[in-house]
Amino acid sequence: MNTSTCYIWTEHHEMGVEEIRAVSHYKAYTADAVLDLLRFVAPKMMKPRDAHFSREIADNLDDPKYKHYKYWSNPLETRLPHALDMEIYSMYGVGIPTLVGKTRFNPSGIQTFIREYEHAAPANLLEGRGTQSGAHVDILGNFVLIEDII
Structure with missing residues (x-):
């Protein structure tokens, strides 16, 4: 940081015309x-991220x-442990897929309990989310989910 001019260097200063055009052409981002x-x-910023995290789906977990x-932070590239006494509680809004039953990601067939919560939009702006x-x-503020957890 140059304190005499209050100038802060960032990686964005390395962006060329091609990179700026690429950013400006995107309309919707996935x-x-x-x-x-x-x-x-x-x-330069993404290289360390890619070295430490993965976001793919495993073809062969062996x-x-x-x-x-x-790979440990990605549930699609690691399997659950062989823990027969373990239980899984899946709590989610209706229509969201989840891991159910014995698959390659749940080799010991850990018992899974599923609870679905229907989405109801807020009645007014005062209700927030x-x-x-x-x-x-937003499901974290769902009263029924909170009751189930308690």
């Missing part, structure tokens, strides 16, 4: 599109590469 865009615009810690919401993060 998660994959954002990551691809960031890899193009800020490759492949030794999946023992590396970068809604006390009966089943949508993404």
Whole structure:
């Protein structure tokens, strides 16, 4: 940081005309599109992220590469432990797929309990995100879900 001119250097200063045009041509972003865009615009920033995290789907969970810690945060590239006494509670809004029963990701067939919450939009602006919401993060304020957890 140059304190005499209050100038702060960021990686955005390395962006060329091509990178700026690529950003301006995108209208809607998906998660994959954002990551691809960031890899193009800020490759130095994304290199450490790609070295430590993965976001793919495993073809063969027996492949030794999946023992590396970068795959552990992705439930589609690691399997649940062989823990017969373990239970899974899946609580989600209606229409969201979840892991049910014995699959390659649940090799010991850990018992899974499922509870679905129907989404009801807030009645007015004073209700905020809604006390009966089943949508993404908003479900954390769903009164029925809170009661079930308690």
